[in-house]
Amino acid sequence: xxxxxxxxxxxxxxxxxxxxxxxxxxxxxxxxxxxxxxxxxxxxxxxxxxxxxxxxxxxxxxxxxxxxxxxxxxxxxxxxxxxxxxxxxxxxxxxxxxxxxxxxxxxxxxxxxxxx
Amino acid sequence: xxxxxxxxxxxxxxxxxxxxxxxxxxxxxxxxxxxxxxxxxxxxxxxxxxxxxxxxxxxxxxxxxxxxxxxxxxxxxxxxxxxxxxxxxxxxxxxxxxxxxxxxxxxxxxxx
Numbered sequence: 001x002x003x004x005x006x007x008x009x010x011x012x013x014x015x016x017x018x019x020x021x022x023x024x025x026x027x028x029x030x031x032x033x034x035x036x037x038x039x040x041x042x043x044x045x046x047x048x049x050x051x052x053x054x055x056x057x058x059x060x061x062x063x064x065x066x067x068x069x070x071x072x073x074x075x076x077x078x079x080x081x082x083x084x085x086x087x088x089x090x091x092x093x094x095x096x097x098x099x100x101x102x103x104x105x106x107x108x109x110x111x112x113x114x115x116x
Numbered sequence: 117x118x119x120x121x122x123x124x125x126x127x128x129x130x131x132x133x134x135x136x137x138x139x140x141x142x143x144x145x146x147x148x149x150x151x152x153x154x155x156x157x158x159x160x161x162x163x164x165x166x167x168x169x170x171x172x173x174x175x176x177x178x179x180x181x182x183x184x185x186x187x188x189x190x191x192x193x194x195x196x197x198x199x200x201x202x203x204x205x206x207x208x209x210x211x212x213x214x215x216x217x218x219x220x221x222x223x224x225x226x227x228x
Contacts, residue, residue, distance in 0.1 A: 033214050042120075042203060042218035043160065056215060091159055095214050105214050107159040 002027055004094050004108035005074075012114045019079040019086070021111045025094030032075040033105065034067060037089040049075060082115045089113075117142055119217045122204050126223035133194045137222050139187040139204030146217075148207035149180055151189045153200045154221065160203055163189075194226045 005024040013019050025032050030051055035043040036059075048056040049069035060067065064082075069075040079086055092108045122139045129135050141149075149166040164171065166178040166187055177190040187204055204219035 031214060035216075035218075040220075042220040043216075045215050045217070048214055089157075093214070105216070107161070109159050110157075112157070 004029075004092055004106050006090075006092050006108035006111050008111060009109065010112045010114070012116060013082045014116055015083055016081050019082050019113055019115075021077040021079075021090050021092075021113070022074040023077070023092030023094075023108060024074040025092075026096075026106055029094035029096050029106075031095045031097060032069050033093040033095075034075075034077050035091045035093065035107075037091065037110075039088070043091060046077075079113070082113070084115045087113055087115045118219075119143060120204055120206050120219040122202075122219035123222050125221075126225060128225045128227065129194055131194055131196060131226055131228055133226070134190065134192045135194060135224060136191075137189045137202055137204070137224075139189075139219055141185050141187070141204075141206045141217075143206065143208055143217075144185060146185075146206045146208050149187050150205040150207070150216075151176075151178055151187075152203040152205050152218070154203055155200050160205075160218075163202070191224075194224075196226050196228065199224055199226045 032049045034046040037043045045059040047060050047067045064080045066078045089110045089112050091110045093105045095105045120141050151163040152160040153163045154160040164173050166180045168180050170179045175192045179188045201221040201223050203221045206217045
């Protein structure tokens with residue numbers, strides 16, 4: 001399956017540690033999106049990146065969260081000094097271009113972060 | 117007010133039943149509309165796009181009313197495998213490519 005690959009699928013961190021979530025988009029896709037799903041809630045947009053550029057980070061918390069999509073390698077969502085409220089499923093999605101069509105956005109299987 | 121609001125559910129229906137989900141959105145500039153399906157601890161998957169003229173895909177029918185900012189999904193002849201959370205999704209379009217706004221979802225359980 002050459003779909004959107006996320007790892008780790010499950011991650012446990014103690015409060016105050018750092019969490020790094022990785023996302024490799026589908027082959028040929030240069031646009032990456034990160035979404036967060038808190039327990040019992042819908043997915044919330046966090047950030048939209050193209051290679052080496054952050055296009056829209058309006059959904060990112062102001063502190064502790066950062067994202068990058070380097071020229072080489074996967075996109076990384078980094079959460080510093082995690083707190084219990086960061087426990088959630090983090091979904092990455094990719095698209096071949098910025099086309100306005102939800103049916104060209106493909107989601108990865110998600111990374112489940114648990115903060116203890 | 118939430119940008120996308122759905123029926124709170126949960127819906128618990130027998131096999132073969134017809135069930136309808138409703139959704140309203142607040143951003144009148146929204147350009148694209150979708151229903152996604154999400155199974156427990158899985159990623160959301162596109163079920164179908166929603167067009168103003170209404171569209172059907174097998175047992176699923178979606179309707180959009182732009183004037184009322186209302187979206188619906190009808191599932192006929194429910195199957196056990198239809199049990200999932202159904203997410204109403206809106207895309208504002210323009211420079212918001214790929215920036216989807218999700219409703220909180222409606223849980224459907226189809227029982228024998």
